Amino acid sequence: MKNExxxxxxxxxxxxxxxxxxxxxxxxxxxxxxxxxxxxxALYPGFSVCDEAAARPxxxxxxxxxxxxxxxxxxxxxxxxxxxxxGDEVVEPLRACVETIRQAGWPPVFAYVFDQFWLVWRLAPVxxxxxxxxxxxxxxxxxxxxHYVQPVSGAAGWPPHVxxxxxxxxxxxxxxxxxxxxxxxxxxxxxxLNTSGIGERRALKTATNLQLRELMQRGRALPARAGSxxxxxxxxxxxxxVCQLPGNPRVSIVMEFIGPDERPLxxxxxxxxxxxxxxxxxxxxxxxxxxxxxxxxxxxxxRRYADLGRALMLAYRDGFQSR
Numbered sequence: 001m002k003n004e005x006x007x008x009x010x011x012x013x014x015x016x017x018x019x020x021x022x023x024x025x026x027x028x029x030x031x032x033x034x035x036x037x038x039x040x041x042a043l044y045p046g047f048s049v050c051d052e053a054a055a056r057p058x059x060x061x062x063x064x065x066x067x068x069x070x071x072x073x074x075x076x077x078x079x080x081x082x083x084x085x086x087g088d089e090v091v092e093p094l095r096a097c098v099e100t101i102r103q104a105g106w107p108p109v110f111a112y113v114f115d116q117f118w119l120v121w122r123l124a125p126v127x128x129x130x131x132x133x134x135x136x137x138x139x140x141x142x143x144x145x146x147h148y149v150q151p152v153s154g155a156a157g158w159p160p161h162v163x164x165x166x167x168x169x170x171x172x173x174x175x176x177x178x179x180x181x182x183x184x185x186x187x188x189x190x191x192x193l194n195t196s197g198i199g200e201r202r203a204l205k206t207a208t209n210l211q212l213r214e215l216m217q218r219g220r221a222l223p224a225r226a227g228s229x230x231x232x233x234x235x236x237x238x239x240x241x242v243c244q245l246p247g248n249p250r251v252s253i254v255m256e257f258i259g260p261d262e263r264p265l266x267x268x269x270x271x272x273x274x275x276x277x278x279x280x281x282x283x284x285x286x287x288x289x290x291x292x293x294x295x296x297x298x299x300x301x302x303r304r305y306a307d308l309g310r311a312l313m314l315a316y317r318d319g320f321q322s323r
Contacts (some may be wrong), residue, residue, distance in 0.1 A: 009247065027307055030106075034285055040113050042319040043104055044097045047114040054115040057090040061124040070231075073131040075171075079232035080133075080192030085125040085176065088226035094120065095176040095226070095251050097148055106147035107305055109291050113251070115323070117144070118278045121255050126172055129231045129278050130257045133170045137260030140272040141169070142279065142287040145295055148183045149243055149250040157184050157240010157250070158298040164234035168259035173230040176251040178223075182243070184248045185223040186230060189237040192231045268296075286316035 022030070023166045037049040048054045062070070073080040093114065096316065098108050111117045120126070130138045149155050156248075163171050179185040194215070207215075215237065222230060232238060234256075243250070255292055257274075259265060264271055272279060281288065288314025298300035 009059060012092070018237040022307055025088055027311065030308055031311055031315065034110070034113070035281070035315075037113075037281055038055070042172055044100050044114065046093055047097055047116045049113055050278070051115055051137055052277075054119065056119050056122055057086075057116065059086050059090065059123040059125050062128050067128055067132060072131055072134045074231065074233070077313060078236040079124070079188050079230070079238075080129060081222060081224065081231075082125055082129065082229040084225055085122070085229045086123060086307065088227065090120065090123075091174075091176055091227045094253070096178065098148065098251055107292065107302060108148045109144070109288050110250075111146050112144045112171050112288055113281065113284050115278060117146075117253065118251070118284075120174065122274065123285070126174075127227055129172060129229055130170070130274070131142065133231060133233065134168060134257055134259040138257050138274060139260070140274055141256035141258050142272055142283075142292070143256045143268075143291060144287065145241070145254050145291055147250070147252045147254070149240065151183055151243060151247050151249045153243060153246065155184065156242040157186070159300075160236050160237055160239040161239055163232075163256065165236065166262075168262045169234040169256065170231055171233075171234070171254055173229060173252055173254045174229075175226050176253060177226050177248055179250050179252065180223050180247075181241075182245040183247055184241045184243045185221055185250070187219045187239050187241055188220050189218055189233060190220060191233070191236055193207050194237060204223045285312045289313040289316070 040049050041047075070080040070082060088180060097114060097116070098111050101110050102108055128294070141238070146175065147157060149157055173186065221241070224230060240250075258268065258271065289309040292302055292309030293303050293313065296306060302309075
């Protein structure tokens with residue numbers, strides 16, 4: 001009887017998931033719209049799509065003293081914070097674009113069809129942090145994502161995880177709205193305090209209660225104003241906390257970077273030259289589809305778009321991998 005109950009429960013779950021999937025007509029409609037640059041430009045006219053003349057937004061470079069601290073923090077603790085590094089004139093249009101995309105029924109990651117969501121990673125403060133952590137000549141791993149934590153009690157960012165197991169790779173995270181203790185800011189375990197040996201994905205599954213208690217005590221909250229920059233190496237354990245009070249959503253974007261001499265994994269290809277041409281629209285759509293497929297394990301609501309992610313990867317694989 002117990003097994004039958006579990007079977008029925010599993011069946012019910014499958015039916016529920018199936019009911020949430022996109023219909024074939026909706027899937028076809030989205031594929032047609034996604035590949036149409038004019039659709040995106042009309043959706044958010046303030047931004048451009050694959051416009052070589054698109055202006056790079058401006059940001060004041062980090063001061064030498066700040067940059068020295070960032071380099072030291074990365075070396076010792078494995079993460080860094082640059083507060084208020086990007087102005088509201090850059091951040092607010094990005095956040096408004098994300099809201100527009102959500103209101104149109106798209107996952108927030110589709111913001112990466114727009115040039116401005118690639119150009120922001122070329123801002124001077126971002127480049128300074130990436131170079132401090134990886135060296136000049138670093139490249140982008142096209143694993144961009146957009147996080148959107150609803151402003152309701154219990155909503156949460158991603159659970160504790162590391163971004164990867166290999167060295168000389170880092171992530172840079174930009175809050176587009178204030179990330180607070182109330183709406184679910186980032187938490188990290190400083191590398192110099194993580195004596196548990198938990199620095200790889202598989203180790204999280206076998207951590208002892210003692211190790212977990214030690215990690216919890218050593219965690220550090222990183223509330224950050226919109227436009228701040230947070231950077232961490234792949235092996236730094238981090239997570240998004242739970243929203244505790246209603247208020248504003250926590251909106252943020254992230255990109256991954258790899259050192260100049262590191263050989264990428266197949267899943268990291270193709271890399272993007274930090275100073276070269278931006279990816280084409282088809283290459284962006286492939287990256288978005290891959291991100292949906294890869295990150296749905298952290299965001300179950302992305303399972304609704306799993307077929308869309310697969311279809312984008314299948315349709316545009318050749319175009320992206322030609323770079």
